[in-house]
Amino acid sequence: MVGHSFMGAAHSQAWRSAGRFFDLPLAPVMQVLGGRDEARTAAAAARLGWNQHVTDWPELVHREDVDVVDICTPGDSHAEIAIAALAAGKHVLCEKPLANSVAEAEEMTRAAEEAAQRGVRAMVGFTYRRVPAIALARKLVADGRLGTVRHVRAQYLQDWIADPEAPLSWRLQKERAGSGSLGDIGAHVIDLAQYITGDAITEVSGHLETFVKERPLAAEHAGLSGTASQERGEVTVDDAAMFLARFASGAAGVFEATRFATGRKNAIRIEVNGSLGSLAFDFEDMNVLQFFDATLADEEAGFRRILVTEPTHPYVAAWWPPGHGLGYEHGFTHQVVDLVTAIADGTQPTPTFADGLQIQRVLDAVETSSATRTWQEITA
Numbered sequence: 001m002v003g004h005s006f007m008g009a010a011h012s013q014a015w016r017s018a019g020r021f022f023d024l025p026l027a028p029v030m031q032v033l034g035g036r037d038e039a040r041t042a043a044a045a046a047r048l049g050w051n052q053h054v055t056d057w058p059e060l061v062h063r064e065d066v067d068v069v070d071i072c073t074p075g076d077s078h079a080e081i082a083i084a085a086l087a088a089g090k091h092v093l094c095e096k097p098l099a100n101s102v103a104e105a106e107e108m109t110r111a112a113e114e115a116a117q118r119g120v121r122a123m124v125g126f127t128y129r130r131v132p133a134i135a136l137a138r139k140l141v142a143d144g145r146l147g148t149v150r151h152v153r154a155q156y157l158q159d160w161i162a163d164p165e166a167p168l169s170w171r172l173q174k175e176r177a178g179s180g181s182l183g184d185i186g187a188h189v190i191d192l193a194q195y196i197t198g199d200a201i202t203e204v205s206g207h208l209e210t211f212v213k214e215r216p217l218a219a220e221h222a223g224l225s226g227t228a229s230q231e232r233g234e235v236t237v238d239d240a241a242m243f244l245a246r247f248a249s250g251a252a253g254v255f256e257a258t259r260f261a262t263g264r265k266n267a268i269r270i271e272v273n274g275s276l277g278s279l280a281f282d283f284e285d286m287n288v289l290q291f292f293d294a295t296l297a298d299e300e301a302g303f304r305r306i307l308v309t310e311p312t313h314p315y316v317a318a319w320w321p322p323g324h325g326l327g328y329e330h331g332f333t334h335q336v337v338d339l340v341t342a343i344a345d346g347t348q349p350t351p352t353f354a355d356g357l358q359i360q361r362v363l364d365a366v367e368t369s370s371a372t373r374t375w376q377e378i379t380a
Contacts, residue, residue: 002034002057002081003072004044007095011072011125012048014332021318022337025344028068034060061085068343071095074170075178079104082122082353086115091343092122093335097187097363098356100178105353105360112353123339123349124356126191128268130334132326133289135314136306137270137279138196140291146274147294149197152245152253153271154189156181157261161212161239168215168233180237182208183363186257190359191351192270193255196279199247200358205375206243206366210235211260243366266328278303287325 001011015028033050034057035041045053054060061069061084069085071078071094079099085092092112099105112122128134140146158181161172170176171184194200214232239260245253261267268283280290280303289306309325311317315334319326342349358378365376 001030001032001050001070001072002060002077003095004033004035004041004048005072007072008033008044009048010329010332011070011093012050013329014336015070016049017329017333018336018340021333024337024340026340028336028340031065032060032063057081058084061088061090066090068093068339074176075100075183076176079108082108083111086111086120086122089115089118089120091120091339093125093339094122094353094356095125096191096356096359097178097183098124098353098360100183102357102360102364105357109353109357116348119346121339121343121349122353123335123342124351124353125335126188126195126351126355126359127331127335128188128192128283129195129351130315130331130338131283131286132313132315133281133286133306133308134192134196134270136289136308137272137281138198139314140279141197141272141274145277145291145293146272146279147276149199149247149249149251149272149274151271151273152193152197152247152251153269153273154193154253154255155267155269156185156189156257157264157267157269158185158259159262159264161259162262164212165216167218168235169218172215172235172237173233174236177237179363179367180208180210180235180239180241181257181259182238182241182366184257185259186241186255186366187359187363189255189257189268189270190362191355192268193245193253194359195351196270196272197247197249197251199249199251201245201253201362201378202248203246203375203377204243204362204365204369206241206369208238208367208370209240209242210237211239241366241370243369286327 030050032052033045034054041053068091082092082094217231217233240258242256271280277294278292290303292303309322339349361378369376
């Protein structure tokens with residue numbers, strides 16, 4: 001694995017737990033962790049359960065004792081690491097969004113398609129797909145329980161930078177992150193909307209907003225030993241993103257992603273309305289799916305609360321008794337399970353790099369739409 005901060009810890013937890021709860025066809029060995037700083041990487045490897053560590057990622061991707069490379073770095077290094085790993089014959093799991101630009105995502109997708117001809121697999125980490133309630137929502141739509149889908153309403157709401165004095169991090173710098181709330185969290189709800197409905201976004205009209213233009217530099221950027229700095233740096237990404245969308249089927253979509261929704265910590269909200277029913281989900285109540293069946297008689301009508309913890313629900317049988325809820329980390333474990341199973345079966349895991357590229361094109365179209373104040377088509 002390359003990278004050991006927030007996502008590195010989440011992915012490490014998944015690699016540690018997957019084979020202990022699921023009957024995997026292959027046994028993952030957490031062989032080597034890569035990072036930039038020797039002391040921090042060594043400490044992370046010991047804490048997270050990795051056998052060895054290196055500070056040179058090219059060494060990592062060419063090691064003979066490595067079969068899978070898991071990329072948990074900022075977006076500006078995804079393309080270089082993924083393409084090198086695929087060329088070296090390593091299966092690749094890459095965090096989302098796939099890249100910082102459409103051009104990079106196209107190059108990565110080409111590399112993945114070429115590698116697939118040699119039996120090498122590549123997957124992008126849109127982990128929320130693997131929340132059991134989300135997987136059940138997709139099944140209900142696929143089974144026709146909602147009829148013709150007409151509306152998709154999707155929000156991802158956080159507040160972690162609502163304080164204008166919160167320090168400038170790499171997530172607020174376009175050259176590192178590619179975009180702000182749009183790519184960091186908006187990409188998730190774009191993927192979820194398309195995953196649940198089985199439909200593709202074909203056109204968007206968007207608006208991006210940056211509320212705080214400058215922030216204090218973190219101590220590491222200011223060359224200080226403490227945690228505060230009087231120096232300030234420019235925020236070069238969006239704080240909030242909003243857009244309208246049209247789907248291939250004719251359904252209409254409304255999307256919002258913001259890191260300024262005061263009081264909201266990780267509210268991923270999806271509502272889908274169809275001719276025969278509706279469903280609604282909020283990640284802050286992640287074990288519950290709301291479902292409305294419009295075919296019932298009026299006296300029985302109303303949204304029904306489905307507690308998605310039964311062993312018949314997706315992924316749940318490997319875990320706890322009914323009613324014992326799962327958490328944020330379990331989606332990452334399910335991701336490892338699906339990846340390892342696909343590698344063993346010789347099948348293509350999803351979402352593919354091509355799926356990641358399609359989402360990158362939606363992100364790019366929203367950004368262009370905001371700049372030009374025009375509707376933008378999503379074209380290959």
